[in-house]
Amino acid sequence: MDGENHKSEDSELKSETIEKLPSSVSREGKGKRLWKKVKYQLVEYNSLPAYLRDNEFILGHYRPEWPLKQVLLSVFSIHNETLNVWTHLIGFFLFLSLTIYTAMKVPKVVDIHSLQLPEVLKADLHKLQECLPSLPNMPDLHKLSGELKSTLPSIDLLPSFSRWHVMDLLYNCLPERFSHSNQTDVCVLRSMKEDVANLIAPLMLRPITRWPFFAFLGGAMFCLLASSTCHLLSCHSERLTYIMLRLDYAGIAALISTSFYPPVYYSFMCNPFFCNLYLGFITLLGVATILVSLLPVFQNPEFRTIRASLFLGMGLSGVAPILHKLILFWHQPEAHHTTGYEVLMGVFYGIGALIYATRIPERWMPGKFDIAGHSHQLFHVLVVAGAYTHYQAGLVYLKWRDLEGCRGN
Incomplete structure (x- = not known):
């Protein structure tokens, strides 16, 4: 009888274990799914690794060290970099369209x-x-x-x-x-x-060369695409962050340098000495800026003002050729027209650099502009506006030189 009782107890224990087993497995599966959801949740600034801490006034909605697949898919989700990505990605497609449109309008010489x-x-x-x-x-x-x-x-x-x-x-x-x-x-x-x-x-008409204009368009597209890629991928890892930031700085330097090419070339195309002088200077300055930006210390948050000042200084170096152009062509309405566009472009870039350096408006209301309206997004919009203004100036230069060549120089 005792043996039979033991057998019945063992069978009951096994049946209870079998009944409980699916439940425990189910709970384990739910736990894994829950962990995945928690793992890819947005976090606050204080939870970030040190290399991702750049703006203490943006308090939340960060993507810390996500896998590359999740990072790529996050281009379609809402976080504090979403508008940073799309403001320049849309700008890239805008300038790609302008490049194609301009290329189709270039006259071709035929018999x-x-x-x-x-x-x-x-x-x-x-x-x-x-x-x-x-x-x-x-x-x-x-x-x-x-x-x-x-x-x-x-x-x-x-x-x-x-x-x-x-x-x-x-x-x-x-x-x-x-x-x-x-x-x-x-x-x-x-x-x-x-x-x-x-x-x-x-x-x-015998059209003049277009390469300076297309160099500017190429520089603008490179800058916008590099910036958009940087904001999307930089949260993946420290190594990728370092690479993406260097690419972003190179894009900014390329945009500023190539922005000089149309005004300098078309203003001084009949004065080779000044044309080569100005083009060589801004090209060397752009290369030097890229080399400086490769230094790891250049990315530290305390160097934010220095970064903005360096790029702002590159832009201000364009004052010399613009003033020189006005002196040479004061009687030409095209000189005043293009200068107006260039001044407006400088205003857009200058305000953008100031907003970037001072981190306005999020410094006034930390956490209120995490998703939309913070300084970097405003900076991006102003960069696209400035580049488009410069595109309009380039069209004036092309029409001017196509019609007149070196006449009146």
Whole structure:
């Protein structure tokens, strides 16, 4: 009887153990899932490792040492770096679109005989080509034909559309004839009606080089993409933080340096000494800034003001070529127009650097601007605004030099 009692007790114990086992396994699985959720939760400033502590006025919503997969996916979640990432990522796509748009608008030089034009018009344009080394392609020949018809009704009568029509059109629309007093033989088109300018300019202009303008656009895209990547990935590890911050500083230096290229090149393209002097100086200054930013101590929070001052000093070094440009071209409206854009750009960059260095407004209300509105986000918006202002100035430079070349220098 005792043996039977022991057997029954053992079976009951086993059944109880079996019944409890799924419950314990279930609790273990829930615990792992809960740990994963807690592990990837946003934390406060005081819980951060030392290398991630940069702004003590941003109190929460940090991503401390998350795995790379989670860090990449966090681009679509809300934390204190979300707007830092997207303000410059959107700016990058904006400048990528502007670069493509600008590239499509660059005229291409072609043989005049490949143009689909009436033979009499080709003969007349061939006469013009004799005074010009090259003739750029027209952007839209169908549009040009329509403009010719609207400008010269006799275009419908091809036999009567002779040399006289083209030369008479040029004589009446162009206050200045061809210029042989400079090395570029660029025809100067001034003070004409918009439709006539659109008609004649593509035929008469030999566009200048665009590389300084595209260098600026490349520098802007590199800066914006590097900054966005830095803010997204820097929380992963100390090593990656170091690399990303160096990339971010290099991007800022590249943007500032390449911003000088269009104004310096197009202002002094006919004065090689000053052109090379200014371009060489700002390039060397940009390289030196990148090298200094490689020093680990450069990232310490106490050097925030020094970092801002260094980049601000790079920007202020552009005052010299701008003043020089105004002295040389005081009589040119384009000089004043571009200077206005450059001053506005400097205001955007200067205010941005000041906000970055002083950490306004979060220093006034710590914790209130963790997600939106803190200084770094405002700094990003002002950088994009300044770069776009400089893009507009570059368009003025291109139009100016395309039309005039070195005339008046």
